[in-house]
Structures are given as structure tokens and as C-alpha cells.
Amino acid sequence: MRQDTAEIKEQARRLGADFVGVADAAGFLNPGYTGNRPQEFMPGIRSVIVVGVVIPKGCVQPLPKGRPEYTNTLMAGTATLRVIAFRIARDLEKQGYLAALVPTEGSEFGMWYADRETLRADISLKYAAWLAGLGTYGLNQLLITSETGPRIRMTAILTDAPLDTDHPKEESFVRPECAACQKCVKVCPVGAISADGTFRPQACRDFMFTTLGGLRCGMCIRVCPL
Known part of the structure; x- marks a missing residue:
């Protein structure tokens, strides 16, 4: 029996979500995806429900x-x-399916949820959001939405429930505007973002958890014009 996907999305919005999408878990089996796969945690997974909120401009x-x-x-x-x-x-x-929560991206526990060496999470929330048609990648390695750019926060639910899935709106990962902009590259205080698209997560982590004592940086979000 296929679950009512529209009802789940409406429930998420009713509870306070600003956006929600459903990714086909099979997308994580694509050869181009090199991160950890949710199938390793939940072999019978069918859907990844991505839920997000918008971060207020004032902060x-x-x-x-x-x-x-x-x-x-x-x-x-x-x-x-x-x-x-x-x-x-x-x-x-309650309806007979399995479900588990993915750690919220950039949570207060930071690297605790990720591999200590690679800083790679169990699954990539950004990739799940791209599969669900919620946005594309920026040069700053953040998900860029059409409405509020990277000023968002996300989590996801892994489930074996059969849901109607959404699809990527863009074939390419990185927004084409990023190539000519590169404001995030210039503003990064530790040079973690490179113009060629490479990213040094360890430098970003060390700056926030050592230099800033656990406070978040946010400069790449601050300067993003998207």
C-alpha cells in the first residue's frame, strides 16, 4: 500500500517545516554518488523524506x-x-513502517555524528535534498534553494514506506552562477573553499570548534547573493 505522500508533506508544514521533499532512496546507489548509503543502515529503505526550515535573515x-x-x-x-x-x-x-531520523545538518553536536577523519556523515543530506528537487549545490558546498539561497537547515527521515518521490530540478550539482561569483571563496576566514570546487571540511571544523569555541561561522552564507 502506497502512503499518502501529500498528507505527510502537509503534516510536516503544519508542524513548522518551510519546505519538504521526498527522495527515492535508490538514487543513493548511483555510481556518481560517493558518500555513505542509507541502504547500509536500513536495507529495505525506499524513501528519504527531507524536511527543512528557513533561517531568519536577522541573525x-x-x-x-x-x-x-x-x-x-x-x-x-x-x-x-x-x-x-x-x-x-x-x-x-504506527502505520507499520520503519523510520529513523538522520542527524540534522550542522547540528550542535557537529562532528560527533560524522567520521572523525573524513567528517563524512552516514548519508549526505544535501544529496538527498538535491534528489528531492529542493535545490542545487553552491561552491560553498551548501544546498542552494531558489527561495532563500543557503539560509536553511535540514534533516531527513529514512523509511521503508513507499512514497511518491520528487526529482532533481537541475542535472548539474553546482549552480552555474557560482563560477563568476566566488564571494564565499574570498570571505572564508580559513580558505576552506576553493575556486575549483574543492572544500576542506577539516579547516572549517577547526575554525568553528577551536578558534570560535563552538560558535558557528556563517560567512559563506552571509555573502551568498542567491
Whole structure:
């Protein structure tokens, strides 16, 4: 029996989500995807429900001033997403399906959720969001949405429920505008973002968790014109 996907999306929005999409879990088996696969955790997975909220402009525009306010606002987004995803997961299991929550991207636990060496998460939320047609990648390695650019926060629910899936809106990962812009490359305080598209996550991590004492940086989001 196929679940009512529209009803799940409406439930997410009712609980506070600003956007929601469903990715076909089979997309993680594409040869071009080199990250961890959700099938390794849930062999019978069919769908990945991606849920997101928009981060208010008021905490982004003053950066680098106001990093405590920026960080606290991000954590509030994390708390909101956890409640939304947990409610959806519980409802799916009440209907006889399996469901598990993916750690929220950029959560307050930071690298605890990821491999210590590679900083790679169990699954890529950004890739799931791209599969679900919610946006494309920026040069800053963040998901860029058409409505609010990278000023978002996401989580996902892994489930074996058969849902109607969405599809990528763009074939390419990286937004073409990034090549001529490169504002994020220039503003990064530790040079973690390169013009050729390579990214040094360890440099980003060390700056936030050592130099800033756990506060988030946010400068690549602050300068993004998208």
C-alpha cells in the first residue's frame, strides 16, 4: 500500500517545516554518488523524506558580529526539525513502517555524528535534498534553494514506506552562477573553499570548534547573493 505522500508533506508544514521533499532512496546507489548509503543502515529503505526550515535573515546579516545569536538561532532550527521529523517517524511506524531520523545538518553536536577523519556523515543530506528537487549545490558546498539561497537547515527521515518521490530540478550539482561569483571563496576566514570546487571540511571544523569555541561561522552564507 502506497502512503499518502501529500498528507505527510502537509503534516510536516503544519508542524513548522518551510519546505519538504521526498527522495527515492535508490538514487543513493548511483555510481556518481560517493558518500555513505542509507541502504547500509536500513536495507529495505525506499524513501528519504527531507524536511527543512528557513533561517531568519536577522541573525545572518550582522555576521561576523552576533555569532552567539546566529548559533543559537541555528540550534532553534535544529530543535524544530527534530520535533517535526520525530512526529512523522512515529506516525509512519504506527502505520507499520520503519523510520529513523538522520542527524540534522550542522547540528550542535557537529562532528560527533560524522567520521572523525573524513567528517563524512552516514548519508549526505544535501544529496538527498538535491534528489528531492529542493535545490542545487553552491561552491560553498551548501544546498542552494531558489527561495532563500543557503539560509536553511535540514534533516531527513529514512523509511521503508513507499512514497511518491520528487526529482532533481537541475542535472548539474553546482549552480552555474557560482563560477563568476566566488564571494564565499574570498570571505572564508580559513580558505576552506576553493575556486575549483574543492572544500576542506577539516579547516572549517577547526575554525568553528577551536578558534570560535563552538560558535558557528556563517560567512559563506552571509555573502551568498542567491
